[in-house]
Amino acid sequence: MTIGFIGLGIMGKPMAANLMKAGHRLVVHDVARDRLEAALAGGAEPGTSPADVAARSELMITMLPNSPHVREVALGPHGIVEGARRGSILIDMSSIAPATSREVAAALAARGVEMLDAPVSGGEPKAVDGTLAIMVGGNAQVFEQVKGILLKMGSSAVYCGGIGSGNVTKLANQIIVALNIAAMSEALVLATKAGVNPETVFNAVKGGLAGSTVLNAKAPMVLDGNFKPGFRIELHIKDLQNALDTAHEAGVPIPLTSQVMEMMQALKVDGKAGQDHSGLVQFYERLAGVQARR
Numbered sequence: 582m583t584i585g586f587i588g589l590g591i592m593g594k595p596m597a598a599n600l601m602k603a604g605h606r607l608v609v610h611d612v613a614r615d616r617l618e619a620a621l622a623g624g625a626e627p628g629t630s631p632a633d634v635a636a637r638s639e640l641m642i643t644m645l646p647n648s649p650h651v652r653e654v655a656l657g658p659h660g661i662v663e664g665a666r667r668g669s670i671l672i673d674m675s676s677i678a679p680a681t682s683r684e685v686a687a688a689l690a691a692r693g694v695e696m697l698d699a700p701v702s703g704g705e706p707k708a709v710d711g712t713l714a715i716m717v718g719g720n721a722q723v724f725e726q727v728k729g730i731l732l733k734m735g736s737s738a739v740y741c742g743g744i745g746s747g748n749v750t751k752l753a754n755q756i757i758v759a760l761n762i763a764a765m766s767e768a769l770v771l772a773t774k775a776g777v778n779p780e781t782v783f784n785a786v787k788g789g790l791a792g793s794t795v796l797n798a799k800a801p802m803v804l805d806g807n808f809k810p811g812f813r814i815e816l817h818i819k820d821l822q823n824a825l826d827t828a829h830e831a832g833v834p835i836p837l838t839s840q841v842m843e844m845m846q847a848l849k850v851d852g853k854a855g856q857d858h859s860g861l862v863q864f865y866e867r868l869a870g871v872q873a874r875r
């Protein structure tokens with residue numbers, strides 16, 4: 582099958598590579614020249630615009646930063662909507678506001694194009710391995726039709742409900758991850774200042790109830806003072822803003838999320854928006870005047 586792929590960044594590049602490895606022909610597009618050229622070197626064909634990609638594909642995948650980028654690529658000038666064939670499918674795998682997924686899907690449906698929202702969790706290493714966790718919203722029959730393709734990029738693809746449900750699930754995921762990082766940071770800084778080595782604390786608790794995938798992935802980064810992304814603080818700010826907007830529209834106060842959002846905003850002011858989100862520990866380190874290192 583010919584697949585159109587738009588957005589070849591940290592995540593999109595390895596996801597597109599896995600689809601090619603699985604034998605699909607890819608037509609790709611990115612506004613960043615260097616990212617487009619890297620994908621072309623891997624054997625993909627260039628598309629001049631989202632409309633051109635859509636005209637040459639049965640299935641389109643987008644992996645873009647946020648809601649405005651998806652709206653622009655799908656519905657803007659030279660967008661997917663201008664080139665897509667009736668009966669083709671767009672799978673948007675970006676993490677965006679659920680309300681935007683619903684808005685874009687409705688506009689595409691009016692032109693006979695189906696859409697699923699299918700954001701992912703797992704970060705670059707799992708995008709490279711093809712073991713992402715994929716959460717999907719949209720028409721259940723369309724999901725069954727494309728599940729095999731999703732499983733070339735992920736080890737799981739879970740159907741979550743109607744359009745927008747994938748992104749609601751992803752927001753839940755991002756709240757859990759952000760709050761876990763904040764809890765870990767609070768705990769490791771406390772341990773350090775109270776006189777216990779933070780690495781010892783990590784080793785002692787990781788096999789118990791406090792252990793988690795977040796702890797195993799992020800505590801070693803904190804202990805090394807290595808905040809190379811990974812998942813950038815600025816992207817997590819974007820996700821928490823989408824979570825706050827979605828929660829408030831739904832009438833759900835999310836007080837812990839708003840606290841962590843303000844910690845991330847403080848780090849952004851401090852010039853750290855490009856760091857990995859494990860860099861959140863520095864907010865606590867500054868308050869306490871210690872560093873939780875090995």
Ligand code: NAD
Pocket residue numbers: 587588589590591592593610611612613616644645646647650653654674675676677701702703704705811812813816
């Ligand atoms: P990225 O910034 O590395 O890549 C986004 C790509 O989209 C860039 O190459 C950019 O040039 C391209 N782009 C932007 N606007 C465009 C347009 N109008 N037309 C064509 N291309 C355009 O971001 P990423 O880390 O790959 O993340 C992509 C999405 O996946 C985000 O929503 C992010 O929240 C989500 N996500 C990221 C991670 C991670 O660890 N990086 C993990 C899970 C989910």
